[in-house]
Amino acid sequence: MAPLLIALGSCHEALVQQxxxxxxxxxxxxxxxxxxxxxxxxxxxxxxxxxxxVVAPAAPAPERPEQRLARLAAFAAELxxxxxxxxxxxxxxxxxxMLAAMARSARLPVLRLGAGVRTHRxxxxxxxxxxxxxxxxxxxxxxERRQQLLREGARADAVFVxxxxxxxxxxxxxxAQAAPVPAASIVLAFEHMQSLQPPEAAAAMLDALxxxxxxxxxxxxxxxxxxxxxxxxxxxxxxxxxxxxxAQLHAALGARVVVTDSAGWQDLCAQAGxxxxxPASAGALPELLGAGAIATFGTEPGQLxxxxxxxxxxPRQPAPIAGTAAATLAAIDTLRQPGSKTMAPAxxxxxxxxxxxxxxxxxxxxxxxxxSMAIRRGTLNSTRGTFVxxxxxxxxxxxxxxxxxxxxxxxxxxxxxxxxLQLQPGDEVITxxxxxxxxxxxxxxxxxxxxxxxxxxxxxxxxxxTIAAQLTDRTRAxxxxxxxxxxxxxAAILELAEQRGIPVIEDSAQAFGATYxxxxxxxxxxxxxxxxxxxxxxxxxxxxxxxxxxxxLARRAFLYVNKAWGYGDPKPxxxxxxxxxxxxxxxxxxxxxxxxxLDGVVGARRAVAAALQHELAGVAGLVLPQDPEHGTHxxxxxxxxxxxxxxPGGAVALGKRMQQTGIACVPRYVQKPAFECxxxxxxxxxxxxxxxxxxxxxxxxxxxxxxxxDYPGACExxxxxxxxxxxxxxxxxxxxxxxxAIAAAATELRRG
Ligand SMILES: *Cc1c(COP(=O)(O)O)cnc(C)c1O
Numbered sequence: 001m002a003p004l005l006i007a008l009g010s011c012h013e014a015l016v017q018q019x020x021x022x023x024x025x026x027x028x029x030x031x032x033x034x035x036x037x038x039x040x041x042x043x044x045x046x047x048x049x050x051x052x053x054v055v056a057p058a059a060p061a062p063e064r065p066e067q068r069l070a071r072l073a074a075f076a077a078e079l080x081x082x083x084x085x086x087x088x089x090x091x092x093x094x095x096x097x098m099l100a101a102m103a104r105s106a107r108l109p110v111l112r113l114g115a116g117v118r119t120h121r122x123x124x125x126x127x128x129x130x131x132x133x134x135x136x137x138x139x140x141x142x143x144e145r146r147q148q149l150l151r152e153g154a155r156a157d158a159v160f161v162x163x164x165x166x167x168x169x170x171x172x173x174x175x176a177q178a179a180p181v182p183a184a185s186i187v188l189a190f191e192h193m194q195s196l197q198p199p200e201a202a203a204a205m206l207d208a209l210x211x212x213x214x215x216x217x218x219x220x221x222x223x224x225x226x227x228x229x230x231x232x233x234x235x236x237x238x239x240x241x242x243x244x245x246x247a248q249l250h251a252a253l254g255a256r257v258v259v260t261d262s263a264g265w266q267d268l269c270a271q272a273g274x275x276x277x278x279p280a281s282a283g284a285l286p287e288l289l290g291a292g293a294i295a296t297f298g299t300e301p302g303q304l305x306x307x308x309x310x311x312x313x314x315p316r317q318p319a320p321i322a323g324t325a326a327a328t329l330a331a332i333d334t335l336r337q338p339g340s341k342t343m344a345p346a347x348x349x350x351x352x353x354x355x356x357x358x359x360x361x362x363x364x365x366x367x368x369x370x371x372s373m374a375i376r377r378g379t380l381n382s383t384r385g386t387f388v389x390x391x392x393x394x395x396x397x398x399x400x401x402x403x404x405x406x407x408x409x410x411x412x413x414x415x416x417x418x419x420x421l422q423l424q425p426g427d428e429v430i431t432x433x434x435x436x437x438x439x440x441x442x443x444x445x446x447x448x449x450x451x452x453x454x455x456x457x458x459x460x461x462x463x464x465x466t467i468a469a470q471l472t473d474r475t476r477a478x479x480x481x482x483x484x485x486x487x488x489x490x491a492a493i494l495e496l497a498e499q500r501g502i503p504v505i506e507d508s509a510q511a512f513g514a515t516y517x518x519x520x521x522x523x524x525x526x527x528x529x530x531x532x533x534x535x536x537x538x539x540x541x542x543x544x545x546x547x548x549x550x551x552x553l554a555r556r557a558f559l560y561v562n563k564a565w566g567y568g569d570p571k572p573x574x575x576x577x578x579x580x581x582x583x584x585x586x587x588x589x590x591x592x593x594x595x596x597x598l599d600g601v602v603g604a605r606r607a608v609a610a611a612l613q614h615e616l617a618g619v620a621g622l623v624l625p626q627d628p629e630h631g632t633h634x635x636x637x638x639x640x641x642x643x644x645x646x647x648p649g650g651a652v653a654l655g656k657r658m659q660q661t662g663i664a665c666v667p668r669y670v671q672k673p674a675f676e677c678x679x680x681x682x683x684x685x686x687x688x689x690x691x692x693x694x695x696x697x698x699x700x701x702x703x704x705x706x707x708x709x710d711y712p713g714a715c716e717x718x719x720x721x722x723x724x725x726x727x728x729x730x731x732x733x734x735x736x737x738x739x740x741a742i743a744a745a746a747t748e749l750r751r752g
Pocket of ligand 1 (some may be wrong): 221410414435436438439481507509510531533534542543544710749
């Protein structure tokens, strides 16, 4: 069979791919290594065991970046004329995307090694992305990165999870090559100037790292010009690392702690089991956080010192050496099978990602790592564990509220929020008839009577006017639900509530990351409730959160989740009747891993919604959902209205057609207003419904208490809506599949 072409561009890549090259030799697979790196790096790479390589011609004189690319392109063009079966491409350098693109146009399939690394949102990742996107198949380190590649449109059968080759390479690092590295306690390896901004903070960080008068030796890796420039004076106790990539590797292996903002160094530390600190602003790799060797730090010196001490004392746990070379070899074999379908051009995806399983969720290796950690610790309940409290603190910070209290479900969160208000029997709580039942039954359990306000038929949200129509002298709370992630028009509602001194609870279960007048939804009401159920923006399977700025309410919420036992008080007791609504540490661990993904999830959903709006704009008879006038939608679902005058049969007929073509959707959402559910038809059937009513004059009225005639908005709205599930994993191809099916269904119905 035609030989393989293996392209390498740096000493680091030569080292990382060394076990693979050895395996190829052992398997007697014909291959040629091509060197795209510099001459200096080649010398070092050879010392690390890089076999003979075809080497790009050296630059005749100092060259500009575009001159370098032109030189490498000429080399590549000559090379690609050879009789290769597959280009195996490592590296993130700018040559990598160029080479992959050239191979593609020469119809040479490309297998990309180390694919799917995305650490720097924005331009920093551009060469990685470009090289990945120009490939036909991918070897990647872990499930998280596989999912990333799938999200970006890679074919599932062309992505191979082979483990992290760095670990294997490190284990085989020739000791003889150990560069003389000065004994250092801390190694500093920064690659991004932003991480050292502002300069005062950077100086304070260096001072905190070196301790008083530079007592702790600090070895600085010259990855940034400021550290490489010999005229820049480093603080007392800091030294520059001399030598190239090998010296850096040995420095890392010998370090007590590595402080870095670099993705590569984080990988290195994780593989070598070296404790690693990442500035919080630089964003640690989520899949490494929790591997035990990594922590983030803010710029506060005391906190930094404490984290350093903790890490320096933590035991080293090198990652187990996986057979990554063997797995990569197996992938190469698969790809070179005669008639391998993997290399066929990607077909349009038909299966849509679902939030009911991994295909439509952001669950990955970081969740696995943290849950494993919880299990290894053996503390699975939140009263003694740390994951739930960590999540609470981080969520409060993310939301912009003083307190967040986690609990077992979104229903529990609504219940806790209501319980905090200490309602009296027969008090009235105004809410919406279009919501999850979990938001309604807690009202009854607190002894109060749910009173339904109508909704705007176009938004399905309650308004100040519909709430005002239901106010009585018994109204003690208003629950506003931002349905599907669309913020309610809050200004008028809050003004009305304020005038009457009635607290507002925001049911934000569907609206993580939505905003109103520049602030996050969930920061407006006296209390807010969120859900972490399987299908919400982020999930722990089941789970919920209550948020508030009020210290007393927060304490009460905490107590309500904890059987009202006064944890932390001098003389604790069970102060009032309350349930065990706690989240477990297992869920807390998942929540901690999910939270950093939330903004990305909302961003991705916004992009999907925008693409749907674009694709569906020309379909007559649809009224598409939009961002509200004063805020942003967070797109839990894409709920659109169907005009039956233009699409015969309306929402129900269109939804049915869509379902027949495999597009899941829910015409009429909850089908009927909540008050038509059996539990509200006869309040006398259960003490839970009957008791609150005994303290409210509505008991005199005939059953049922609520009638659809009083809810024209809710009825009209439900009749016309089709709820289209979307999620953060939809690609443009998925959007097109859905949009095409909707347009086709509308056309068919119009034809009759
Ligand atoms: C999901 C949801 C709830 C209930 O949350 P659970 O976690 O399922 O108990 C409450 N209100 C709204 C608006 C919801 O969407």
